[in-house]
Amino acid sequence: MKHRTEDQVIIEATRRWFENSRESIESFSTTLLIPALEDAGLADVDRDSVESSAAAYTRWRRAASMKVGRIIRGTQPFPLAWKWVWIGCLPQEYQRELRRExxxxxxxxxxxxxxFAKAGDCPTRAQAQLHRISEEFGELLQHAxxxxxxxxxxNDDPALVDRMMKEAVxxxxxxxxxxxxxxxATxxxxPRMRMIAIEMGE
Known part of the structure; x- marks a missing residue:
């Protein structure tokens, strides 16, 4: 069985998002991916030229969309340096599944x-995410x-077992x-490290 590569996994998730939303290659390229790549220092866009005229801006959008389109269609290699920036442009639920996979x-x-963030006199403060635990536990029970x-x-259905184990992980x-x-943060x-320290008499 042929294993999927990382770029295939990322592109499949991106396509799935497009299919289930109003997002398109053009909007993803020009409003999300290219600006994010610029911020990361991975794309050099001549803003003065692009903003000088509507025609230049149209050409830039077309060129950006064509490049990303070729990557999505597999006719141009997926740039490794773009990996995490690309993932960061996807909705949170897609990001989580991609990172897990x-x-x-x-x-x-x-x-x-x-x-973590600075919090007054405390050196750090971390956001509690107990709702995520509740959500994931609910998913596990739903597929148990x-x-x-x-x-x-x-005798258990292999597909059901696989899904249950995925939700458990x-x-x-x-x-x-x-x-x-x-x-x-605190x-x-x-706990386990504390128990080891106690057992060692520290």
């Missing part, structure tokens, strides 16, 4: 780094049909992210 392809879990008879065996990732946020050690 890409990390899984690398043999790891996707545990988002918590966002293989567990409904109280056990798992070879999604929940684990969100819980780990929440624990990391609480630990770092300065409290992670």
């Amino acid at each position: 890409l990390m899984a392809m690398a043999g790891s879990l996707y545990v988002p780094i918590p966002c 049909r293989p567990a409904h008879n109280g056990h798992y065996d070879l 999604d929940l684990v990732e969100v819980v780990l992210s929440e624990v990391a946020a609480a630990s770092r 300065g409290r050690p992670l």
